[in-house]
Amino acid sequence: MNFEFSSxxxxxxxxxxxxxxxxxxxxxxxxVLEGDQTHDESLWxxxxxxxxxxxxxxxxxxxxxxxxxxxxxIAEELGRSLAPTPFSSSVYxxxxxxxxxxxxxxxxxYLPKLAAGExxxxxxxxxxxxxxxxxxxxxxxxxxxxxxxxxxxxxxxxANFAVVSAKEGDKVVLGLVDxxxxxxxxxxxxxxxxxxxxxxxxFKDADAEILGSSQDGWVALQEILDHAAVLFAFEQLGGAxxxxxxxxxxxxxxxxxxxxxxxxQAIKHKIADMYIAVELARSNCYFGAWALSTNAPELAxxxxxxxxxxxxxxxxxxxxxxxxHGGMGFTWEFDCHLYYRRCRQLAANIGSQAVWKNKLxxxxxxxxxx
Amino acid sequence: xxxxxxxxxxxxxxEASDWLSANAKLKDDEEAGNYPGMGEDDALTLAKKWAxxxxxxxxxxxxxxxxYGGRGSTPIERxxxxxxxSKYRIPGGFFEIGQGMAxxxxxxxxxxxxxxRYLPPMAKGEEVWCQxxxxxxxxxxxxxLKTKSVLEGDTWTINGQKIWTSGxxxxxxxxxxxxxxxxxxxxxxxxxxxxDMKSPGVEVRPIKQISGGANFxxxxxxxxxxxxxxxxxxxxxxxxxALTTLMxxxxxxxxxxxxxxxxxxxxxxxxxxxxxxxIKDGSVRDKLADWYCQSSGLKYTKYRNISALSxxxxxxxxxxITKIVSGxxxxxxxxxxxxxxxxxxxxRPESADAEQTMYQMGFFGAAGIRIAGGTDEILRNxxxxxxxxxxxxxxxxxxxxxxxxPSSNKK
Numbered sequence: 173m174n175f176e177f178s179s180x181x182x183x184x185x186x187x188x189x190x191x192x193x194x195x196x197x198x199x200x201x202x203x204v205l206e207g208d209q210t211h212d213e214s215l216w217x218x219x220x221x222x223x224x225x226x227x228x229x230x231x232x233x234x235x236x237x238x239x240x241x242x243x244x245x246i247a248e249e250l251g252r253s254l255a256p257t258p259f260s261s262s263v264y265x266x267x268x269x270x271x272x273x274x275x276x277x278x279x280x281x282y283l284p285k286l287a288a289g290e291x292x293x294x295x296x297x298x299x300x301x302x303x304x305x306x307x308x309x310x311x312x313x314x315x316x317x318x319x320x321x322x323x324x325x326x327x328x329x330x331a332n333f334a335v336v337s338a339k340e341g342d343k344v345v346l347g348l349v350d351x352x353x354x355x356x357x358x359x360x361x362x363x364x365x366x367x368x369x370x371x372x373x374x375f376k377d378a379d380a381e382i383l384g385s386s387q388d389g390w391v392a393l394q395e396i397l398d399h400a401a402v403l404f405a406f407e408q409l410g411g412a413x414x415x416x417x418x419x420x421x422x423x424x425x426x427x428x429x430x431x432x433x434x435x436x437q438a439i440k441h442k443i444a445d446m447y448i449a450v451e452l453a454r455s456n457c458y459f460g461a462w463a464l465s466t467n468a469p470e471l472a473x474x475x476x477x478x479x480x481x482x483x484x485x486x487x488x489x490x491x492x493x494x495x496x497h498g499g500m501g502f503t504w505e506f507d508c509h510l511y512y513r514r515c516r517q518l519a520a521n522i523g524s525q526a527v528w529k530n531k532l533x534x535x536x537x538x539x540x541x542x
Numbered sequence: 543x544x545x546x547x548x549x550x551x552x553x554x555x556x557e558a559s560d561w562l563s564a565n566a567k568l569k570d571d572e573e574a575g576n577y578p579g580m581g582e583d584d585a586l587t588l589a590k591k592w593a594x595x596x597x598x599x600x601x602x603x604x605x606x607x608x609x610y611g612g613r614g615s616t617p618i619e620r621x622x623x624x625x626x627x628s629k630y631r632i633p634g635g636f637f638e639i640g641q642g643m644a645x646x647x648x649x650x651x652x653x654x655x656x657x658x659r660y661l662p663p664m665a666k667g668e669e670v671w672c673q674x675x676x677x678x679x680x681x682x683x684x685x686x687l688k689t690k691s692v693l694e695g696d697t698w699t700i701n702g703q704k705i706w707t708s709g710x711x712x713x714x715x716x717x718x719x720x721x722x723x724x725x726x727x728x729x730x731x732x733x734x735x736x737x738d739m740k741s742p743g744v745e746v747r748p749i750k751q752i753s754g755g756a757n758f759x760x761x762x763x764x765x766x767x768x769x770x771x772x773x774x775x776x777x778x779x780x781x782x783x784a785l786t787t788l789m790x791x792x793x794x795x796x797x798x799x800x801x802x803x804x805x806x807x808x809x810x811x812x813x814x815x816x817x818x819x820x821i822k823d824g825s826v827r828d829k830l831a832d833w834y835c836q837s838s839g840l841k842y843t844k845y846r847n848i849s850a851l852s853x854x855x856x857x858x859x860x861x862x863i864t865k866i867v868s869g870x871x872x873x874x875x876x877x878x879x880x881x882x883x884x885x886x887x888x889x890r891p892e893s894a895d896a897e898q899t900m901y902q903m904g905f906f907g908a909a910g911i912r913i914a915g916g917t918d919e920i921l922r923n924x925x926x927x928x929x930x931x932x933x934x935x936x937x938x939x940x941x942x943x944x945x946x947x948p949s950s951n952k953k
Contacts, residue, residue, distance in 0.1 A: 452839030
C-alpha cells in the first residue's frame with residue numbers, strides 16, 4: 173500500500189511552503205484585509221511565475237499537464253499561508269470547469285491564458301440568502317443573453333470571466349461570460365474576510381455562451397463543485413494545521429500560575445482535539461485526492477467527506493486557537509482572526525456544511541442502491 | 543498514491559488467504575456458527591483448538607521469532623494477515639494479553655530456559671496469560687500501585703490486590719508489577735514478576751460489570767510465594783518493564799467493535815421516523831454524515847500508517863486517536879440506534895440476533911472502551927506530550943518517597 177504523496181510531491185509541498193513563507197503571504201493577507209486592494213498582485217504574479225496556475229492544464233494548452241496530487245499539495249500550502257490571491261477561484265473553479273466541461277473551442281480560447289495567468293476566472297452561483305437549487309435560481313439565459321444578479325462572487329471584481337449558473341427555460345445551464353462586456357455591472361462587496369475580494373454582478377442582456385454542451389447544467393455544476401471541494405479541503409486542512417501550530421506555540425510560551433499554559437490539561441486536551449480533527453481531515457483529504465486523481469467512481473462521496481471533515485477541522489482549530497490565545501487572540505494585532513475569517517469564507521464559498529453533509533448521505537444512498 | 547500491494551506483499555497475501563480459505567469459514571457463511579452467542583468454556587476450547595492449528599501450520603504469533611513458535615514476519619505482513627483474517631469467523635479473545643504483551647516482555651527479560659519453557663505453549667494457546675497491573679488505587683496512575691513484594695532468601699512474598707484483570711479466572715500464568723520498596727521514589731521502588739496463577743494464596747473473584755457480564759476480576763494475593771528467578775528486570779526496575787508492556791498494549795488496542803456507520807445507515811433506511819423513513823430526516827442525515835467522516839478518517843489514517851510500515855518506517859503514537867474517536871462514536875451510534883427504535887429500543891430481546899442487541903451491547907461496551915487500555919483523558923495526554931511535544935502536567939508526586947505521597951486513603 174502506498175497511500176501517501178510521492179517524494180516528489182512532498183518536495184513540491186516543502187518548496188511551496190518555503191516560497192510562501194519567503195513571500196510573507198500571511199502578512200500580505202493582513203495588508204489586503206486592511207487596505208483597498210482586491211488581492212496582492214505581486215504575490216499573484218509570483219504564483220503565476222511558479223507555474224502553479226498551469227498545474228493541471230494539459231500541455232497542448234501550454235499547461236504543465238501534472239496531476240491533481242500536485243495541485244492538492246499546493247492548495248494545502250496556500251491555505252496554510254492564507255494567500256491573498258484569486259488562485260482558488262481561477263484554478264479550482266474556472267479552470268477545472270473548463271477542463272472538465274468545456275468544448276474544444278473553449279479550451280483553445282481560455283486554457284492557455286489561464287495557464288499563463290493572463291486572465292482570471294471565477295464561478296458565480298449564489299443569488300440570495302437562500303441556498304441555491306435548480307428551483308430557486310433566478311438568473312436567466314436565453315438566446316445567448318444573460319439576465320439577473322449574482323452576489324458574494326469570490327474574486328468577482330478581479331476576474332475577467334465567470335462561469336454563471338442560470339435557467340434556460342426549466343433547464344439549468346452554465347454560461348461563460350466575459351466580465352468586461354456590455355451589460356455587466358460589477359460592485360465590490362465587503363465580507364467577513366476582506367483578505368479575499370467579493371463582488372455582486374448584475375447582468376443585463378450580457379453576451380453569454382453555454383459552457384460545453386451543458387446537457388444538464390446542474391449535474392455539470394455538481395461535478396465542478398466536487399472537484400473544487402477536494403482542492404478547497406486541502407486549503408482548509410492547511411489553515412487548520414496552521415491554527416493548531418499557532419495555538420501550540422503560544423501555549424508553550426505563555427506562562428500563568430508560574431507555568432506554561434501548555435502544561436494545563438485543559439489546554440493540552442484542547443490542542444489534542446485539534447490534532448484529532450486535523451488528522452481525520454488529512455486522511456479524508458488524501459482519499460479525496462486519490463479519488464480526484466484517478467477519477468474514481470467514489471469521487472462524489474470522497475469529495476463530500478473531505479469537504480465536511482476539513483470544514484469541521486478548520487472551524488474547530490480556528491475558534492479554539494483564539495481561545496488558547498486568551499485576550500490576545502481577540503485583538504486585531506494577532507493573526508488568529510485572519511484564520512477565523514478565512515475559515516468562515518472557505519466554509520461558505522461552495523456551499524454550507526449542511527449542503528455538503530446532505531450531498532454526502534445522498535451519494536451513499538446511491539452507492540447503497542447499486 | 544495507490545492502494546496496491548508490492549509484489550512481495552501480494553505473494554504473502556495470497557499465501558495467507560489460501561491458508562485461511564482452506565482452514566476457516568467466511569464471516570457471512572451461515573455454517574460458520576454463531577460464535578459470539580457461545581458460553582465462555584466452549585469458546586475457550588474452540589479458541590485453543592484454533593490456536594493450535596495456527597501454531598502447527600506456522601501461522602501463530604506472526605511478530606515473534608521462529609525459535610519461540612512465531613513466524614518472524616515483518617510488521618506489514620502482520621497487518622496483511624490481520625486484513626485477511628478479519629474476513630473469516632475466527633475464534634479469539636483469549637491469547638492477546640499473552641501473545642501481545644507478556645510474550646514480548648519475556649523475550650526481553652526472561653532467561654533462555656524460561657523463554658523455551660513458556661513461549662511456545664503461549665504461542666500455541668496451550669497456556670493462557672493475564673496481566674496483573676491495575677489496582678483499586680492505581681488505574682491511570684499505574685505507578686501508584688501498592689501490592690507489596692518482600693524478598694527473603696531466594697523467594698518473594700506478595701500481598702495485595704489487583705483489579706480489572708481480564709481472564710484471570712481461566713489464566714495459567716500472569717505478569718505482575720509490585721512495590722518492593724515504598725521508601726524509594728514512586729517510579730523507582732517497583733519490581734516485575736511472572737507467576738503461576740495456581741500458586742497458593744492467589745484468589746480470583748469476578749467483577750460484575752454494568753453490562754451484567756463478568757470478563758474482569760479482582761485478584762487477591764495473600765502470602766503468595768514467587769521464586770526470585772521469575773523476576774523480570776532488576777529489583778526496582780519494574781516501571782521500565784511495565785512501560786515496555788504498555789507500549790505493546792497501545793499497539794494492540796484498536797477500533798471499538800460494534801455497530802458503525804453502515805449499521806446506523808441501514809437502520810435509518812429501514813425504520814420509520816415522523817411518518818417517513820428515518821433516513822429522510824435532516825437531523826439523522828447530519829449525524830450519519832459526521833459518523834461517516836469519522837469512520838472514513840480512521841480508515842484512511844490506518845492506511846497511512848500501513849503505508850509507513852510498507853516503506854519500512856515505524857508509525858508513531860498517532861495511532862492513539864483510533865480508540866478515542868471510535869469509542870466515542872460507538873457510544874453515540876449505540877444511543878442513536880436505540881433511539882431510532884423508540885421505546886422498543888430499550889427492551890432486552892430474547893434472541894442474540896435481534897435488532898436491538900448490537901446497540902445495547904455497544905451502549906455498555908463503549909462506556910468500557912473509553913476507559914480500558916488508557917482512558918480518553920490519558921490518551922489526550924499522550925497525544926499532547928508524545929506527538930505534539932507539550933510539557934507534562936505539574937506533579938505532586940515527583941522526587942518524594944512513595945510512602946509520603948498523598949493518596950485517596952491518606953491525605
